[in-house]
Amino acid sequence: MSSAMDYEKKAICETKAGIKGLVDSGIVEIPKNFIRPPHELAEELNMCKSTLQIPVVDLSGIEVEDRRKKIVDEIRDASEKWGFFQLINHGVPSSVLDGMIHGIRKFHEQDVDVKKEYYSPDPRARQVRYDSNLQLFKTEGRTSYWKDTLYISRLVSGHIEPELIPPVCRKTTLEYINHVMKLGDILLGLLSEALGLKQDYLKAAECANHQSVACHYHPACPQPELTLGTTKHTDPVFLTILLQDMSGGLQVMRDNQWADVTPIEHGLVVNIGDFLQILSNDKFVSAIHRAVAKKVGPRISVAFFFDGSGPTSSKMYGPIKEFISDENPPLYKEFQVSDYVSKFFTKPLDKTVLDLFRL
Numbered sequence: 001m002s003s004a005m006d007y008e009k010k011a012i013c014e015t016k017a018g019i020k021g022l023v024d025s026g027i028v029e030i031p032k033n034f035i036r037p038p039h040e041l042a043e044e045l046n047m048c049k050s051t052l053q054i055p056v057v058d059l060s061g062i063e064v065e066d067r068r069k070k071i072v073d074e075i076r077d078a079s080e081k082w083g084f085f086q087l088i089n090h091g092v093p094s095s096v097l098d099g100m101i102h103g104i105r106k107f108h109e110q111d112v113d114v115k116k117e118y119y120s121p122d123p124r125a126r127q128v129r130y131d132s133n134l135q136l137f138k139t140e141g142r143t144s145y146w147k148d149t150l151y152i153s154r155l156v157s158g159h160i161e162p163e164l165i166p167p168v169c170r171k172t173t174l175e176y177i178n179h180v181m182k183l184g185d186i187l188l189g190l191l192s193e194a195l196g197l198k199q200d201y202l203k204a205a206e207c208a209n210h211q212s213v214a215c216h217y218h219p220a221c222p223q224p225e226l227t228l229g230t231t232k233h234t235d236p237v238f239l240t241i242l243l244q245d246m247s248g249g250l251q252v253m254r255d256n257q258w259a260d261v262t263p264i265e266h267g268l269v270v271n272i273g274d275f276l277q278i279l280s281n282d283k284f285v286s287a288i289h290r291a292v293a294k295k296v297g298p299r300i301s302v303a304f305f306f307d308g309s310g311p312t313s314s315k316m317y318g319p320i321k322e323f324i325s326d327e328n329p330p331l332y333k334e335f336q337v338s339d340y341v342s343k344f345f346t347k348p349l350d351k352t353v354l355d356l357f358r359l
């Protein structure tokens with residue numbers, strides 16, 4: 001590591017002002033540790049961009065039987081082909097969505113002296129913490145991302161001690177959690193039906209008992225083409241509901257091309273996570289996605305993750321028995337959340353959850 005990089009790392013960590021602090025200091029070039037490796041940047045230049053758009057599913061009329069059937073068909077198709085879709089008329093009030101984005105922006109833009117109280121680079125240390133993935137400096141050859149994130153973790157059925165949430169965004173965040181939990185229930189029902197199972201199957205299978213929320217703030221970036229807001233990844237959870245502002249930047253991989261997930265005002269993005277791909281025995285896909293950095297900012301996005309039972313539970317997960325036959329053998333071994341957690345922190349960077357459990 002160069003001494004210049006050491007200085008930048010130290011400055012970001014010590015001020016606890018995040019990437020936002022770096023931008024506010026007036027930099028015109030991004031520090032080296034944010035620059036993606038040359039082979040990645042070269043590969044990018046040769047890659048075609050997809051003009052396809054992820055499907056949009058309208059949830060209005062869901063209580064009418066025929067309409068629900070059509071919605072289930074659309075969700076099945078999107079989950080099989082893309083692993084991604086957008087929802088409109090999903091029942092979460094526009095004021096709650098706007099309030100969440102506004103609250104998260106206020107958190108990241110508040111006085112650093114207040115914000116830094118929440119700063120912690122250790123994912124296991126605190127239930128609510130803010131960080132800029134600077135711990136990645138420590139890992140040789142790993143690039144840092146152009147974003148700061150407020151993490152709200154270890155929610156149990158949507159519950160968290162309200163006082164743990166920063167006052168500046170407490171009311172709006174609690175409201176948002178409350179509504180997204182309800183939408184999560186509706187979605188689990190629709191996804192169960194899309195898999196040909198009873199409506200309460202995925203909920204009863206403990207696919208969403210725990211939740212966490214990652215509230216991202218991507219500041220304007222002076223050299224966006226050299227870095228990323230979030231590197232390409234799949235979500236190591238069952239299901240994600242993502243709220244994004246109108247800035248754009250989220251992309252999903254389809255047939256080896258990046259497709260933009262163009263924001264829809266007051267829409268929500270849904271994506272299938274690794275564990276749902278495993279349960280469905282590869283019927284549904286957990287798609288690779290990323291967020292590009294932008295010259296203008298900030299961009300706010302909020303990923304609400306639905307996770308399984310906690311690491312102390314002995315609940316086993318694996319391909320759903322109903323899908324397994326001599327012709328369709330299981331593609332993954334069974335596992336407990338604790339197996340996954342212990343492997344996750346030591347797994348090689350290029351391995352996903354799917355690789356860890358594939359037979």
Ligand SMILES: O=C(O)CCC(=O)C(=O)O
Nearest residue numbers: 214216230250291301303
């Ligand atoms: O910022 C985004 O739109 C994507 C965030 C994301 O993929 C994640 O938090 O897992």
Ligand SMILES: [Fe+2]
Nearest residue numbers: 234235289303
């Ligand atoms: Fe993600």
